[in-house]
Amino acid sequence: MARRGKGERVLGPYPIGKQWRVVVVGAGGERDRRFYPTKEKAEEIIRAVRKELKRDGGKTVQEALDAYEEYLLNDKQNKAVSVANTTYRLGAFFPDTLMLLSDLTPRICDGYYEELRQRKTRVGDAFSVDSHRTILAAAKTFLRWCTTKPRRWILRSPVEDVQGVGKRRHGKSQLRIDEARRWVGKATELADGGEAGAVAALVALLMGMRASEITSRVVRDLDDEGRLLWIPDAKTEAGKRTLQVPEVLQPYLKALAEGKGGRGEAVRRSLAGLGPEVGAEDLRSGEGAGGDGARDAGVAFDPRARARRVGSRGGIVSRARVVRDDAGELRQARGRRRGEAASGHDRAQGREDRLLSLKRLNGISFQTAFSKK
Numbered sequence: 001m002a003r004r005g006k007g008e009r010v011l012g013p014y015p016i017g018k019q020w021r022v023v024v025v026g027a028g029g030e031r032d033r034r035f036y037p038t039k040e041k042a043e044e045i046i047r048a049v050r051k052e053l054k055r056d057g058g059k060t061v062q063e064a065l066d067a068y069e070e071y072l073l074n075d076k077q078n079k080a081v082s083v084a085n086t087t088y089r090l091g092a093f094f095p096d097t098l099m100l101l102s103d104l105t106p107r108i109c110d111g112y113y114e115e116l117r118q119r120k121t122r123v124g125d126a127f128s129v130d131s132h133r134t135i136l137a138a139a140k141t142f143l144r145w146c147t148t149k150p151r152r153w154i155l156r157s158p159v160e161d162v163q164g165v166g167k168r169r170h171g172k173s174q175l176r177i178d179e180a181r182r183w184v185g186k187a188t189e190l191a192d193g194g195e196a197g198a199v200a201a202l203v204a205l206l207m208g209m210r211a212s213e214i215t216s217r218v219v220r221d222l223d224d225e226g227r228l229l230w231i232p233d234a235k236t237e238a239g240k241r242t243l244q245v246p247e248v249l250q251p252y253l254k255a256l257a258e259g260k261g262g263r264g265e266a267v268r269r270s271l272a273g274l275g276p277e278v279g280a281e282d283l284r285s286g287e288g289a290g291g292d293g294a295r296d297a298g299v300a301f302d303p304r305a306r307a308r309r310v311g312s313r314g315g316i317v318s319r320a321r322v323v324r325d326d327a328g329e330l331r332q333a334r335g336r337r338r339g340e341a342a343s344g345h346d347r348a349q350g351r352e353d354r355l356l357s358l359k360r361l362n363g364i365s366f367q368t369a370f371s372k373k
Contacts, residue, residue, distance in 0.1 A: 008058075008102075009024075009100060010022065010025070011024075011103065013043060013046065016035065018037075019035045019036060020035065020037075020039050020042035021033055021036075022034045022035075022036065022045055022049075050099065050100055050103070058100040058101070059101050059102075060097065060099065060101070061096070061097045061098070061101060062097035065090055065094070065097065069087055071145070081212070086138055089135040089138040090139060092116065092135050093135050093138070094112065095112065095115070101146060101154050104143075104154070104159075106158045106159070106162070108158070109139070109159040109162050110162050112159075116135060116136075117132050117165060130168050130169055132164075136159075136162065136164050137164075140157065140159050140160060143157035143159050144157050175205075180205070186198075187201050187205075188202070191252055202252070203249060203253075206246050206248070207229070207246070209231070209243070210239075213239070214356065215354075215356060217231075217355040218353055218354060218355055219257045219353040219354075219355055221355065222253050222254070226250040226251075226254040227245055227250065228243070229245050229253070230242050256355050257355055260353040
């Protein structure tokens, strides 16, 4: 069989009256139009033609996606969770992964994006502007990669000229000072009752850590008798840091670590289950509750509060990342608690102990129990 030319592809199916049209494009650009009574029959023919073309050296979207995933994991050494998110986005954009890469056209890709914008999520809502534009950006990055050496599976990305629709949101809603005080008050109340999720929420607010950074901490990361928290592996290089733990948090974190060795499994669970109230969206998106504004609001608890970060070389850098809070209403949290904040039975030989055991929250969760009033 002759080598497949770069122009060979199959297009469709297109509805024409009561029939469905399939167009087979030859190596020289010639077009063979065929008509079928049902969409299912037309799609069957398309799959057969693509299978035939693939035998002549064509790369399908799925094959390219598999190669891209391997590249992200092994060559770029991206985190597995980041690769999984990228894979999900690309799967959302390309509904027909059996299609040959060379069959993708600007018109088809534009149709994919329009369909994505109208599609409903699993909870019945349409994709937000941020979501569908992020998915589009992932598709553009992927197809650009397909055009580069040593691959050159396609000559030009067909999605490059597809324009994102809608205005992205910038920033997140932030807690006001009074809201932050009530928020912390409720968190400490639940933390005193042994809610590990409430401790995690306090860490997010007062230390400005991402949700993934909180839940992936292990016992040995809590250092200097509970005064320092190491983050050796973060989303970005700049995220690798050592933070001073505010005094109000030290007894909680020390209690979580108490009785645990240096080995055991590190947990990476989402905080999404904490509920829909103030701060939950920020925790779900991987940011501290309320962003920088919430951390700034924490300073109001104590005018003398300082924010400090210990640099990788041992120096101390001033930065609004950690709030040291000595407010009177939080002093009750200074008492030591034993054993209830986290389970001591999560052991896995050869792995490090998790600092926060975020199992199913007992009774009413921290976020749903919080009241704005």
